[in-house]
Amino acid sequence: MLVAGDIVGGGCRIRFDHSGPALAWLAWTSNLRARHLHWIFGDQALFVRRGVFTDLGGFPDLPIMEDLEMSRRLHQRGRLVVLPATSTASARRFVEQGTLRMLVLMQYFKALYFLGIDPEKIRTRYLAARRRPQHAHPRVPHDRRTVGRPDAGSTRPTARSAGMRLGGTRPLRLLRRLERATRPIDPEFVAALARRWAELPAGVKTPAQLLGRHAVGCEGTHGVFPQCDLACTPCYHSREANRVRIDGPHTVAGVDAQMGLLRRLRGPRAHAQLIGGEVTLLDPDDHAEALLAMHRHGREPMSMTHGDIDEDYLRRLALDPDGRPRLTRLSFAGHFDSLMFGRRGIARPGCEADLNPYRQRFVDMFTRLRREHGIRFFLAHNMTVTPANLGQVAGVVRDASAMGFGMLSFQPAAFLGDARRWHEDYRDTTSEQVWTEIQGGAGTTLDSTVFQNGDLRCNRTAYGFWVGPHWHPLADGDDPRDLAARDAFFRYYGQVNFTGSPVPVLVAKLVRVAARHPRVVPIAVAWASRAVRRAGGLRAVARHRIRPMTFVMHSFMDAADVTPAWELTQRGQTSDDPRLRATQDRLAACHYAMAHPDTGTLVPACVQHSMLDPQENIKLRRLLPITPTRTTRHASPSS
């Protein structure tokens, strides 16, 4: 088995030297977890290829959970296997102290770890637990190498033994905290969904609608880091704004205020874009501080960049001065298209394919960061489409899909922002044409009506995954059984907030809903079986990895329509003109909001760019005086 070159390590099946239903369940779930989640702990005789071990710099320097972290890093490097051999662990402590209590504590310590609690703090709790007097076996670990996983077997003392020393009331307290952390429904989130649903125009309240039923929409910042060092023809930022000074304190204060208002008006959880200039012109510390501020307000941030950055910048953003991760996950959208001028090494791209080395370099930087520091990432690829590059969209889809992006997003250019940047007749490119091109690259029809974000004239989205060279939808719009499964998802899981939940916590929430509504289980199993069958069966799925991929098209509206439509909406009037009426409907169903803490209002991004940016840019020029903008800190992709 180990001859296969892509296998980087693995372990054995575990069993305990005592029998009993709880221990059998623990062994079974541990083996299942090793096989499917690839979390292999020390008591499963974790092994690793020497070269990969050296490459990774040995075991992660963590005070606890280092074997869990090690297996996660190994899984990112290649395949982990569970050998057809058995490792026998002692159940002595379970038998002495109560197996069920131990099971709960094991999950608690793991949940703390996945919730991002500092491992040092987890270890402190573990050591504090050790000092409890109820244990009959006083031998305890003395250094970090003997701590390891929270549910390790007899090979070394673990948090299992720690938990057993806990006092009578503490387990109850721990249980309550675990229960709270995995509670599926947050009433505040449910109320935010209800408000969002009530605001939507009747025309978009379809069975496919995500707004108000599972999400409140996307959010973006404005005016917080308004400088850029590329020149893009259809950009919606003004040229003046691009010349103002970058100022870290202004950025962090602005982000904090805008996110605070979004938190109040849009509820406790949402995705938000750190946008409004080139984010990587910020000092890495200011950039990190802005992301942390967004997290503090319950926002899952995505940094929007042109991607022309150095690896050193990324490391300084993600790691603190001591080289420890200060962010466990990064989400970035890299905007790459041939309408952007001034990129290092390719000041004027000849065509979209010329940018492929730059796209790949961008992804590779994150891959290395994950490999070396365990920082997870999600990457989107953005592209503006005009008549000049419309015919190259399919090629970009094909090329970028193979690079490691999880989302490909396309924006047909619109007449909003600075008129001096309008160089083509953007109306010659229709949304229909762009979507047809995207489908050409995906090699299949993309049904954007199965799940809907706001108004379909603004947003088209197709969720799915690649298996080998074929893309498959998450739900097939032509299959009534899939549509019924989607409806069941909204009914039972719609109000469960997925945003920002670590995977184990999310899984626990889903399991709790399933336990309460067991009828979802056969629906989910049948849906998953159909999805696997469509993807070519289990063998095809096992041979090629599943690579999630979402296709998005966001069509901004022209300022000429947005301005009168918004003014009418503000006056509480509805236009008789069908075009303005349609614009008003789209604005009312807007999926992309920006916050104005000074007035306490939210506006659609179209309104921000069409109507509010010019005034805001004048103020910004006063606040942050114009300075020379072009910097020379970049290097070419080959460097």
Ligand code: SF4
């Ligand atoms: S920003 Fe404009 S185009 Fe985008 S969703 Fe909102 S109203 Fe629609």
